[in-house]
Amino acid sequence: MQLNPNVIKEDFPLFKKHTSLAFLDNASTTQKPQCVIDKVNEYYNEYNSNVHRGIYQIGEKATYEYESVRGKLLQLVSANDNYSAIYTSGTTESLNLLAHSLSKLVLKVGDEILITEMEHHSNIVPWQIACEKYGCTLKYIPITEKGEWDISQIDSLITQKTKIVSMIHQSNVFGTINPVKKITELAKAVGAKVILDSAQSIPHGNVNIVDLNCDFLVFSGHKMLGPTGVGILIGKTEILNMMPPFMGGGEMIYTVSMESSTWNEVPWKFEAGTPNIAQVIGLGAAIDYLNNIGMDNIHAYEKKILAIAEKKLSQVPGLKIFGNPQKKGTVISFELDGIHPHDLAQILDEHNVAVRAGHHCAQPIMNKLNVPATIRASFYIYNSEKDINQLVNGLNSALKFFSIQ
């Protein structure tokens, strides 16, 4: 079924308030549909209470709603019984959890961790810290001019010393959909654990964790129509069982004595303290909403809108798109000759076009491109051709403004 962005837009209250806003910063965070906002409110209005410990009706209801989102998440990524879903505060916390607990389980001095030059800072910095702590080496799969991985030297990068491979599924700068299966196969062959940063891929299409054969998958609720403050770690239960906990506190314990403590089962072992209850429950509604539209339909529509955007942008004089990967999602990074990205963003804002200017938390890519920043337009299901036209008009007017045209 063809997706109609204008019908979808009706579900998003922000666009009722800002009727002429072309919101093109979806890779940063998405807008929220009414049903997600309603679900969060339902929790606060009808069964607001703590989970797991209240022997009273609203407490049981809150626990039921909170726990039942795990099943939705596992289903979303087609996970089988070997996987568990852990709630975190975001992709960043999920990756830090792994960099702490998985590292402790598998790393020893001299080992190697492999990431790529395309990573988001959240998938770089935690591994730099882990490498320093354990005396390990951080290696990078390089990227090409096209914004793709250069895997020509992969055999020297994945070795017997490689214990963890953590890679970005879809680039938040180029939009590249990366050939992760190849890497996973090679990583598994040397016994490395494989993590997929799917913060940018989950919202846009089917991600099948079993097919991709990775051990861990991380993503954020706020980039997939869900509330802020909730993220996900889906992982192989067997490995999670062996990993030491990340944070200590309430909920994650089995027993506590003054001398020592023992841990609760997975997933709760990794969920210390009162969790982000309202946010998890709201995320459940976001998943329902996405499933209702259908991930296949989303993917098909995004292909269409990307093609239109690329075509129209290429007609803007002096505009250069960074990267040209074969498989690409709805993210376009570009520059407009002679205008600094931040000045451009400011002018686009005046035209009611919200784009991002900056390094997109991917400074290694910026260094490679030899620019401090780019302009990024990223699209989602409520964006239509009208938004693209508005962007192009804004760009043309910026050219005039700076007297370049």
Add this chain to the structure above:
Amino acid sequence: MQLNPNVIKEDFPLFKKHTSLAFLDNASTTQKPQCVIDKVNEYYNEYNSNVHRGIYQIGEKATYEYESVRGKLLQLVSANDNYSAIYTSGTTESLNLLAHSLSKLVLKVGDEILITEMEHHSNIVPWQIACEKYGCTLKYIPITEKGEWDISQIDSLITQKTKIVSMIHQSNVFGTINPVKKITELAKAVGAKVILDSAQSIPHGNVNIVDLNCDFLVFSGHKMLGPTGVGILIGKTEILNMMPPFMGGGEMIYTVSMESSTWNEVPWKFEAGTPNIAQVIGLGAAIDYLNNIGMDNIHAYEKKILAIAEKKLSQVPGLKIFGNPQKKGTVISFELDGIHPHDLAQILDEHNVAVRAGHHCAQPIMNKLNVPATIRASFYIYNSEKDINQLVNGLNSALKFFSIQ
């Protein structure tokens, strides 16, 4: 001005849905007033976007709203310019941040950390883990039958080896308001850093960080009318500046290269990834709401309601209240002779009374009391004498039910 719980109750939508609910589990989490729910919705409906990086109007607005809550928090605890406010996901994360980053700064083999037997698991487990990591010893201030600290041996507990003292301000089991200033003085004299777990004190009265002279103060939004998923760490900027970061990722960096990274300034150094934007903004509204009522008025009202509750409960046959501290907040733990706490909670639920049965994440206290669990009733500003009567009726009916009376 005298606080009227029935007027206040009007502000809480949950009580419109559950008109006859006596919600007495406020030490676990509080209900949310309409203004907090509205503020969260305002963000989603009117300026939902990421913070700090969007050069567009809704992004600037979100950043402004998000950042301005820091000032409210600092004011709430009467902090001066020497302190910074860091957003976390809860008290538990705040304490884990400290157990990670402060420990790294100050601990070496053989050092000691001092906590108390009255702590919540979230203020025990992280220190157990830190002690194991750094080869340090965890010491405990014991508690008395009355549910107070026994500081008779304090001189042997605070020594030159003591580097961190982390203590609970108000007990979530006994309600004890602890004499923290005394301990802080002794701790400062040996150069130890002092942390106050004020999860239970902040919602109920004035906490003055300068007067209490502690270095760090931690608490949770959801226990003070705020959204779930947000917590606070207020700390001395000077110490925070020296502490290494907790989690790595977006926002918390200054520069990232493939080889290494440098850190952003405090507070952002400790806020990795897209933060819990809606929740922080919602917490701001909760603080406004509390200030509007007045912390003094809250404190005065709670004194009154506690006295009534204690009096009425003491008339229930076979009821024993645990602890009898001199200074006490609105938390009462008790047992009813012959009825297991969980059975009792179940029966009270049938009478629309929500209390907690369990160890309240304080197993060391339970071990001391030699019970597996207690029943806990905890009150807040919307609770009235009617709720107490409902509780007492429920208790009497439970006695009949189990044919004890």
Add this chain to the structure above:
Amino acid sequence: MDELRELYQQLILDHNQNPRNFREIENYDFHKKGYNPLCGDQLEIFINIKDDIISELSFTGMGCAISKASASIMTETLTGKSLSEANLLFKQFREMAMNGKITDGLPLKLSVLSGIYKYPSRVKCALLAWHTMHQSFDTQNIVDAKTE
């Protein structure tokens, strides 16, 4: 109160107040401690086996009415049963406790706990003794009802 009456039937209250086989067996063949981390309650199960038949089954410990009654009724039900019968009854009872489904052949006495599935936080109470019994044959370590 009707739902509650159903949960705490007279039989439950009776077993709670006068638990059967509430003692330690000397010279037991199997023994295991069970722990419910949700509430902190602990119980111990003692078993004697003769010719593959449970000849004696007893328990001690603290717990709520549900857990005590469930343990008490379990000891009555399983004494004299073969190990494979006990195993089958465990599975059927667990199914009932978790989903309310009553399998044909489940002794009537056990069905007093058929309403427990409506109280998710109490399911572990009903299963604590059963889990402990079931796992006592495996190892001699402490087990719990966590896996439910």
Add this chain to the structure above:
Amino acid sequence: MDELRELYQQLILDHNQNPRNFREIENYDFHKKGYNPLCGDQLEIFINIKDDIISELSFTGMGCAISKASASIMTETLTGKSLSEANLLFKQFREMAMNGKITDGLPLKLSVLSGIYKYPSRVKCALLAWHTMHQSFDTQNIVDAKTE
């Protein structure tokens, strides 16, 4: 567009396209790199001092129109000023950039940036060169506009 026109006045656009004193000074007395972590932009400031007077002031680097124009105007304004005058102007300019407050005596030329406080994320752009200049007297390390 009116607000935007106010932000990007002709003077700003002019200084952006033809920045004054955009070069490296050889044999400088002071030199400092400035970095804006929000956008990744960097600039360098070079200073010569004679008898407590700024005799030469120049800059190089990449940046947005606001930061380049601000740097350019700064070099024009401060050349020939004493260090204490420069210090005062820095404080006055910072006050204006952050709060829109124009102090008496602030050179008219600087007031073209008086609207920047309405754009919080751009305040650092306007201050980058000034901060770098100001801190160049302290140490020789990289500084930035972080403290705003």
